[in-house]
Amino acid sequence: MLGxxxxxxxxxxxxxxxxxxxxxxxxxxxxxxAWALAxxxxxxxxxASAVVxxxxxxxxxxxxxxxxxxxxxxxxxxxxxxxxxARTLAFSFPGLVIGSxxxxxxxxxxxxxxxFQAFGDRPLEVAATLRASPTRAFWTVAVPLARPxxxxxxxxxxxxxxxxxxxxxxxxxxxxxxxxVMSVAIWDYVENMQWREANIxxxxxxxxxxxxxxxxxxxxxxxxxAGR
Amino acid sequence: MRGLRVLTAGILFAxxxxxxxxADDVPVAVAANFTAxxxxxxxxxxxxxxxxxxxxxxATGGLYTQITQDAPFEVFLAADEARPKKAVAEGLAVGDxxxxxxxxxxxxxxxxxxxxxxxxxxxxATFSKIAICNPTAAPYGAAAVATMRxxxxxxxxxxxxxxxxxxxxxxxxxxxxxxxxxxxxxxQLAGTSGGSRWMxxxxxxxxxxQDAVLLKKGANHEAAKAFLEFLKGPEAHAVIEKYGYGFDNxx
Numbered sequence: 210m211l212g213x214x215x216x217x218x219x220x221x222x223x224x225x226x227x228x229x230x231x232x233x234x235x236x237x238x239x240x241x242x243a244w245a246l247a248x249x250x251x252x253x254x255x256x257a258s259a260v261v262x263x264x265x266x267x268x269x270x271x272x273x274x275x276x277x278x279x280x281x282x283x284x285x286x287x288x289x290x291x292x293x294x295a296r297t298l299a300f301s302f303p304g305l306v307i308g309s310x311x312x313x314x315x316x317x318x319x320x321x322x323x324x325f326q327a328f329g330d331r332p333l334e335v336a337a338t339l340r341a342s343p344t345r346a347f348w349t350v351a352v353p354l355a356r357p358x359x360x361x362x363x364x365x366x367x368x369x370x371x372x373x374x375x376x377x378x379x380x381x382x383x384x385x386x387x388x389x390v391m392s393v394a395i396w397d398y399v400e401n402m403q404w405r406e407a408n409i410x411x412x413x414x415x416x417x418x419x420x421x422x423x424x425x426x427x428x429x430x431x432x433x434x435a436g437r
Numbered sequence: 438m439r440g441l442r443v444l445t446a447g448i449l450f451a452x453x454x455x456x457x458x459x460a461d462d463v464p465v466a467v468a469a470n471f472t473a474x475x476x477x478x479x480x481x482x483x484x485x486x487x488x489x490x491x492x493x494x495x496a497t498g499g500l501y502t503q504i505t506q507d508a509p510f511e512v513f514l515a516a517d518e519a520r521p522k523k524a525v526a527e528g529l530a531v532g533d534x535x536x537x538x539x540x541x542x543x544x545x546x547x548x549x550x551x552x553x554x555x556x557x558x559x560x561x562a563t564f565s566k567i568a569i570c571n572p573t574a575a576p577y578g579a580a581a582v583a584t585m586r587x588x589x590x591x592x593x594x595x596x597x598x599x600x601x602x603x604x605x606x607x608x609x610x611x612x613x614x615x616x617x618x619x620x621x622x623x624x625q626l627a628g629t630s631g632g633s634r635w636m637x638x639x640x641x642x643x644x645x646x647q648d649a650v651l652l653k654k655g656a657n658h659e660a661a662k663a664f665l666e667f668l669k670g671p672e673a674h675a676v677i678e679k680y681g682y683g684f685d686n687x688x
């Protein structure tokens with residue numbers, strides 16, 4: 210099998226791209242959600258937060274199935290895709306980003322929400338008495354105070370997207386350079402008994418996961434005393 | 438406390454029930470293209486012999502990988518000849534039990550009525566996605582690639598290819614409308630009449646001879662041997678034929 214080295218690097222590059230784009234999108238979408246959930250007092254906040262947390266419990270096949278239908282020609286994804294002349298968002302990079310955003314959402318929203326809640330109402334009340342507008346208070350008080358939460362959320366969202374498999378297998382179509390991410394490449398190698406390639410990727414993933422978890426612990430240790 | 442005890446008993450019972458597979462259960466690994474016919478065959482086999490075939494489906498390559506790693510299968514119904522032969526060569530299967538149980542047929546299929554007209558459909562390629570199954574792990578995928586190569590269209594079509602992990606997923610990509618056309622197995626279209634299809638001529642791809650073999654784990658299991666015998670018999674042949682398969686030695 211010639212070209213396997215290229216195949217390996219392509220899938221690694223694609224995975225990192227997917228995780229990076231997903232993390233950026235998640236920070237953009239997840240922050241307002243986390244803020245709303247942290248500030249809200251009503252029971253509905255818990256309902257909304259349960260919805261956000263669903264992917265923690267649902268098997269990826271459930272999300273993959275719904276996504277396949279939603280991204281397809283009869284779903285909203287197909288309608289969106291028709292704007293640029295495509296029929297479906299399945300088998301495409303944007304389709305994978307949508308799937309990953311849903312799938313990794315709780316890993317980003319929850320740490321940020323916790324961080325927003327941790328400092329309580331007091332700093333914002335103080336900001337208000339100093340005549341800071343709510344927007345200004347958000348950017349100059351809440352966000353800096355919640356920095357460890359953002360960091361944790363970003364790292365977890367990135368790492369969880371790198372580790373995604375089931376959804377991509379169901380809606381990806383295994384296209385090198387576009388939807389064949391590392392986890393799917395490993396599955397492919399194992400199906401074809403290419404242990405060597407599978408080993409390289411799997412070993413890399415294990416090392417990466419270890420580094421992420423260790424890194425998270427170190428971040429928490431560094432911020433913990435300051436946060437209290 | 439009492440609730441806990443009931444719960445523990447329940448879990449133990451469930452574990453035992455799952456564990457204690459009956460002696461006449463025959464675990465069979467089946468290539469995905471043969472899903473529908475083997476279900477019928479297994480039902481007929483059970484009615485006749487009382488043995489129960491437990492079916493696991495997947496791409497031939499994936500099943501083979503599992504077999505090399507000591508998967509508890511006793512019979513292997515592949516979608517090619519290569520992997521069962523390899524299993525014999527590696528001492529994982531019983532050599533003299535090897536036989537061609539069916540010859541598969543490749544079809545280009547679409548859900549819309551006029552999409553597939555024949556070779557010309559591949560040449561004009563007005564579709565945006567064409568589904569196949571993983572060509573290295575699934576023989577029908579290899580046959581689809583061989584067809585496109587023979588027609589000199591592979592490089593042109595490559596950017597439009599989407600791969601299912603096995604032929605069931607390739608079918609599903611077309612069935613869900615996400616791909617307009619796809620190479621599937623004729624057996625998957627049995628009983629459906631809608632859409633449009635093109636039976637790929639036999640001279641465009643190497644014949645998909647599908648081998649069955651008794652695995653080492655079933656070497657001493659009468660029920661496993663009986664299942665393979667049943668697969669050779671007239672009742673099974675009638676089912677296989679109904680799904681559009683051919684035979685190596687027409688009997």
